Each structure stands twice: as C-alpha cells, then as structure tokens.
Amino acid sequence: MKPGCEETVSGQFNTVDRFSDLPDFIVHHIISFLDTREAYRTCILSKRWAHISATNPIIEFNYYCKAEYSPARHCPSQEDSGRLLRYIDTRMQRYATDNLRVRTLRLIFPDSNEVFSCDVDQIELSSKLEEFSCKVDEWIRIAVRNQVARLDLHGPLKYQLPDILLSAKSLTQLNCFKVKIPYYNGAINLASLQTLELLRVDVEEHMLNHIISACLLLKCLSVKFCFGFKTIVIPCCSQLKELTLSYSLPENGTIFLESSYLTCFQFSDISFYSDRWPVMSKPGLLRNLRTLDLFSSGITDGDLGKLLPELASIETLHLFNCHRLTMIRISSVQLKEIYLDECDGLLYVTIDAPSLTKFKYKGDFDPRCTITISSQATCVLSVHIKPCCLHTRGFFKLKQLMTGLRSCNALEISLSNNYDEFERDDIKFDEEELGDVNLGPPRDITELKLSLHDQNLSRSSMSAFLNGLFWTCRPDIISFRFYLEYPGLMMQFFMSELEDMVNCWKHPLKRIEFPDANCSNIHESGKVEVQWRLHW
Template sequence: MNPDCEETIPGQLNTVDRLSDLPDFILHDIISYLGTREAYRTCILSKRWAHISGTNPIIEFHYYCKKVNSSARYWPSKKVSARLLEYMDTRMQRYDKDKLRVRTLSFRFPDYIYLLDSNIKKLELSSKVDEWIRIAVRNQVAKLDLDVPNINYQLPAILLSAKSLRELYCMNVKIPYYNGAINLASLQTLELLYVGVEERMLNHIISSCLLLKCLSVKFCFGFKTIVIPCCSQVKELTLKYSLPKNGTIILESSYLTCFQFSDSYDDRWPIMLKPGLLRNLRTLDLFSSGITDGDLGKLLPELASLETLHLFHCRRLTMIRISNVQLKKIYLDDCHGLLYVTIDAPSLTKFKYKGDFDPDCIITISSQASCLLSVHTIPYCLDTPGFFKLKQLMTGLRSCNALKIWLSDDYDESGPDDIKFDEEELGDVNLGPPRDIRELKLSLYDQNLSRSSVSAFLNGLFWTCRPDIISFQFFFHEPDLMIQLFMSELEDMANCWGHPLKRIESPDANCSNTLESKKVDLQLRLHW
C-alpha cells in the first residue's frame, strides 16, 4: 500500500496532500507558469494556497479593457477607482513589510488614463507608482514592465540603482537626466516604446550597462545621436522611427548579431561605423528610404556572417549586388526603384519578393541549396512578361523545393484583376521546359478573378513549373465559387493536349471560419 494513503472505509483511501507541504519557493515557481488571474484563483484551495497566491513573486497589475463594438477600438471597462489603487498599494506594502521577493512587477494602465475616479489626482497616481517601484527595487526585482500613459510620468532615480534588474520595459513614460551613477549591473534587456529621454541620459545608460544584450528603441524622442560604444556587448539592436531628421547612429561595438533599423527620411543614411565592426552580424533588417546603392555597397562586404537580409521600402536602391556564402534568406519588400539585382548566395534557402512584378527589373539568383521562392504581388503584374521573369528567377536555382505566389490588392487597389498570358508573345525566347518542383502554393485574398484570368494564371504557372502538389489558400467571404472555378479549369487542363497533366487526385479541403473572413485550404496532387 502507498505509505501516503491510509484506508478508512473499505474501498476508499484518504490521501495526504503532499503538494501543499512543499516549500514556498517551489510553490511560487509552480504558479509562476500560470496567468495572474489563474494564480490568484488558487487561493480558494486552502489557507496554505491563499498564502501562496498572496505572496506570489510575480505581481501584475493589468487594467483589462473590453471591446464595445465591431470596430478595432477598445475602451476602458470602468474607471481607475480609488478602491483599485488602495488594493494595489496594500499588496505592495505587504511585500515591503514582510520582505517578500518581487521577481516581476508589471503595470499596465489604460491609454485613457484620464478617466480616473474624481477622488484621484494624476500626481497621486504618479507618487503611488514611485513607491511601488521603490519597494520592488528593495526586494530585488528582476523584471519591470511599466506603462502609465497620459500622466507625464517620470521614472524615479532609485530605478537606476536596481542591481538585480535584468529586464526593463518602459512605455509612455519619460526618463529625465539624473546627475549620478547608474548601477544596473544585471540589466540584459532594455525596451523603450514612446519614451522621452534626453540624449546624454540614453547614452549614459547604454555605456553603463555592460551586460546589456538586447536594446530596443521604438518611437522615442528627445535625442539626436545614439552611440553604441566599443565596451557595449549589445547583440540585438532595434531602432525604429526614433531618430530626428538630422539624427545619427554611431556603432563602435563588434558584438552585434541582429540589427533592425527603420526611419522615415529619404535624404541621408544616418549610420556611422568603422570597418570590420559588423563581422558577427547575422540578421540585418532595413526600412530606410535614405540608403543608396553606394551605402549598401559599402555595407554588404562587411557582413561576412550575414544569414538573413531584409530590405523594405528602400526606394533609392536601383542596382544591388549581393555575394555572400553564408546568406540563407533574402526579402525584398516594396523596393520599387530596383532595376538590377544580382544575388550570388550558394546557401540561399528562401527568397521573397513583394511589390509590383516589374518586368523591367532584372533579378538574377544563383544558389546551390534547395530554395523556397516566394512572390507577393498584385494580379495584373502577372502577365506574359511577369511569368517570363518568374521563370528566369528559377533558372539560377539548382533546386527549388517550393514556389509560393500570393495575390493581393492590399497595397494597390487601383489596378485591375485581369491576368493575361500568351506564350506566343515571347517569340523565339526559350528558357527550357517547366521546372519540376515539389509544391506550388497559391494564396488569394479577395480576388474575384474571371474565368479567363484563372485560365491564364494556371497556364502561366504550368509553363513555369510542374508541381507534384498544388496548395490553395482562399481568403474570401464566400470562396465556393472560386474553388469551383479553379477546379473546373484544372479538369479542363487535364483533358487538354497543351498540358501533359494526366490526372488530379481528389481534393482534401479544410475549412475554418474566422471573425472577418473565411479561409479555405485546398490541396491537390497532380500527376503529369
């Protein structure tokens, strides 16, 4: 018999609750995997669990909102009342009195914070938050997540002496300049969103936090220059829409492995760096209208370890050449000024092109690896020259395991939906037979294509490639008509002398309803 159980009534066992006998720190670790509400509900189990839920080292004060209509706007479900603040303050004072460990402290107040109770002043709320942060710092907080909009809240100076703090997330606050030492000895992650911070303060924090690995600055203001000094060990750097028009980023560290940069100015490239500093960079994500062919030409040879390159909205680029043996993924999104693109990447496994499929733009790809080719464009760009360009892209690939075509009008609603393909327009040009690939993936979003467009679409694709499997994703309110249209055209092609398609296996459709649209997955196996 189990020694933890003793027999009382024949056939029944009285079990001993061994779980509740575990030490507090183990039970705290267990409920740390639960959400705030779920962890609090454990208090109904017993007095022991009421104590555990009340001393949980993960403290989250999140102000939940509810959706009141079909639009995308959210409104506070009720006002921030004095009773709510009293509860939060009482709980924090208990942690201070009993010297309880605070592992995580998170405040999430509504954007419409002005809907305060009439008995609460913004200054009072600000002083309360100051006191809670002081308690968390004294009790060795490791993670702080703070969002207090619309009250002009400034971080207290005591936060800069939180030796145990590892993660700091700030949103809708201000960080003024403090004339004193910064002792964030354990800080590894710093994320600032809609934060006002003085330039000397921001750079002082970066240079003082020697263990900082991840730095994210998004939609912030108050500075013109960001310096990543040589002593910094930042590996992941994200800077989005934070630099003013004449701002500058000075990179002096060689530890960067991931760099994401976005700006909205088109007159200059604001990044300054010395040769050899980006030799360890593996991911580069650029959204910049200011970068030119010369800027990119100087940058790319420095990236010996680059594996992923994403160029988005770089509209001043016209001719680029990419040669890298480590490069595996390349994304070209809405770079409408491109005329010549030459890619020599033996390890390339994914190439994505999004934008107008302009036949005047010559793209040459050379890869020895099995590659996924993805094209996100609008219907009228896939005409005869468009399909010819698509076939050109595939000729430089040693092996293409899949071709994905996404047709959408989300970025150009003015164009027609017609697709036209006539092989006779190509004249004597011949790129050889269609390419054998494993799968052809087609995604169509609210495209009401005519029968002639569907026929031209499939004819152009089968002139380009011969897939073993063809997969459809229809994002329509009523996709049945489009499914029938595509199936009808495929059956006609199976009986047409112009295509070697022998038969099509029975479809396997998987339909799933969403809130705003209907998505249908359809997969067919083709036999040539």
C-alpha cells in the first residue's frame, strides 16, 4: 500500500494528505534543506503552503539566485535590482508586523556597481548607497528584534554594520564578507555568539579585540584577507577553540595567545617573504592544541624548535611554504598526521612518532634532503623533478630518500618542464655506475603516480625513466597523467616500453593489465589519465 493512502470497504483507496497535517515548525525544518528558489515554489501547493513559505524562519535573499522577484538570472538590470530590494523590504516588514521568528538571515549582495547602474553620477550613486544602507540596517534591526540566531552578510562595498548588531543577544553565528565594522565605544552584548567569520572585512584593531574579549562563548574565529589592525589578542578569559588567521596580519603585526583552550590554529602570512614569526604565547598555553596548520615563510628552525615541545596534544601538523626551515625534529606520542608541502629548504627531517598514521612530503626534489621516520605510518612521497636531475645518481638519491620511510605507500612524481634552454631533457640510468653501493631491493608500494607536464620525452629517455623507477620501487598500480598537447604518441611509447619489460632479466615483471590499451581513443590534446595494474 502506498504511504498516505487508506483502503476502503469497497477496495478503493482514498488519498490522505498526511504531509499537510504536520505542524508548521516541522515543515519549516523540512523546507530548510531547500534553496531559496525551491522553497518559494512550494507556495503553489496550497494556501497553507503559501503561509509556510511566507513564515519560514530561514530567510535567504541572494542577488545571484533570485526566485519570483526577478526574471533575469545572470545580468540583472537596475530595474531588477530595485524589484529585489522592494521584495526584501516587503518580506522583512511582514516579519516585523507579525513578530515572526527569524532564525537565519542571509543577505548576499554584490558590489555597488552591480546593484546600481554604472551610468549614474557620483552624487546619485552616493544617495542610492545611503538609501540602500538604511534599508539593510532596518532589515538587520528587524532580525535582531526577532531573535536571529545566524546572520550571513555579503554586503556591498563600504557598507558599515549597524551598532544594533553588537547587541544581538540571540546571535550564535555571524559571517561577514566585504563590509566594514566601525569603531564603537559602547558595550558589546553578543552573549550567545559562538562563531565569527570575517572575510575581506575592514575592522579596527580596538573593535576586533573588543569583540573577542566580550564574547566569552566564542569558540570559532576566522579572519581572512581582512585589514585595519596590527595586533590580535586572545585573552585568558576566552574559550576560543578554533582560530584561523589568513593573509590578514601585516608583517609587523603580532598575535598574542593568552588562552589555553585553543585546539586548532591555522595561520597564513600576508607576505610570501615574511622574515619573522608573529605568534607570541606563554609556556604551557598550547598544551591542548591538536591541529596546527602553518603557511608561514617567517618561521625558522629556532621558532619551530621552541614551539614543538609546547604541543603536548598535537595530532595533525601541516607546514606549507615554510621555506626558511632546514631541519625538523619531532618526537611525539600523540602525533598522527604530518604534511610537509613546498618546504623547499628542508634538508633533514627526523620524526619519532609511534602513533603516526599518515605522512606526506610534497615539494621539489632535493638530493640533499634526508627523511627518517620511526613509524609504520602510511607515507606518500610527492616530488617535482626536472628531467636534468634524473640520472643515475638522481635515482640513487630518490631511492635513498624512500629508504628512510619504513612504509611508503605511494610515490608521486611530477616531471616538470625545463625552463632553461641549456638544461638537457634526456634521462639516463645505468645501474653499473653505482658500483658496489646497494640500498637493498626495490621498495614495494601500492601505487606509482606519474605526471608529465608539457614535457615530451624521447624513446630512450622513456626507457631510462622506467628502468630507474623500477629499480627504485615495485608498484602494484602505475598511473599516468599527461598534460601534453599531443599525448597519443607518448602513450604508445609508455605502453611499448612496459611491454618490453615483461619477463626482462632486469625486472621481475610478469604481466601488465592494460584496461585502456586502445590508444585510438586518446584525444590529441588536453589531459589524459590512465591506470594500469602490474604483476611482479
């Protein structure tokens, strides 16, 4: 029997509309999973559904995703913009008149030159912007009075948040994009605020620190591409657990961490060439930190050496573009994941972490680099190599690098183009040049991923490339990614060389599965990905 149907004595079925009998708050929760356009379309179902759509506590006005108020979807005109503003004002006034609950309010507007016509002069544009700001202030005032819990505001250029927003006691989440938070000398009463996200926001230093210190329940703070301040203070009274600061702090800025509740810290320098580590904290305050994500060119070996002993609970460490680091020594019982991305100055990496489960190194191949991990962690080695570095000694260094990883699960090699016309493109490998040097048998790994970027290799270079790689490792799966103008010929070279290696005395390769062996299906331009399974 179909749901919502009842069988009569005569064997017929009477359709019963169980869905319409649901209480308003349940239906509101159901349509909250729909976007604005879909939620509005439910109003045509019945008069009750029209009431449900009009009283939905989750309100979203997205300039780029309009519903009934604008026929143009991609390039709205000034008339469409005026229609949108009138529609929003009508809806918000109804919420104010009927005292309807506003749980979530999302106001997403573009820059002023998209809202208003570019033909208007500066005086008229300023007048329209002032009128528009007054309207947005009124909508926010209505939402605050009606107990708004979440506010997402993607404002037009130079829009300033109204003071009333700083006294929204019911607000738990505030997301701001491209607005300005002006100086406010009054008391801030955001007693319930737990999440604050600022993106491209102009905020004064006094205001930012005042908000942080006043919001005692604040758990998550994200500040990205913001400006107007030099110092951020996380006071000892703060219960902040997650802090993200990306491309906002100037080169002479400082972060003062005085709270011990922080569990996740993500930091990115505003400058690629920063020469100082801006984070200041007292001993013992980072003992609860579990995730540390640094994109900082200013951190040095000494800074990291002082920081690591403080991280007693660290579980995930991600260092990206820390090019001033030359040596990393980590000894941790709690550490589970380590990611080293584009730290091109590293020469020595020593990790003693018995609980380590994942390790990934990604960057340019430096023959001087040595990595030693005392763990059975799943390791991924991802390197960018120029063909001029792939000679016999180069493959020896690559194998030596893998030897320091007890359990290397995958090797990713990106063969980049030579930009120096004097660098050679041919690859050579002759095991006899190594003499009596022996690093043991090739490493058994799950997958070998090869990427070729704008680099067409000759047949001899292709043969030397595969010989050197199979002397280094024995993969179960080999994956090729070609970013070439004409990849068909290169694919044929690879397939032919692999087939020649089957039952070769140099390599115990027994069989290769070619699921995509038909090269006629390969396009003559663009990206090609092929995966084959090898049996040794």
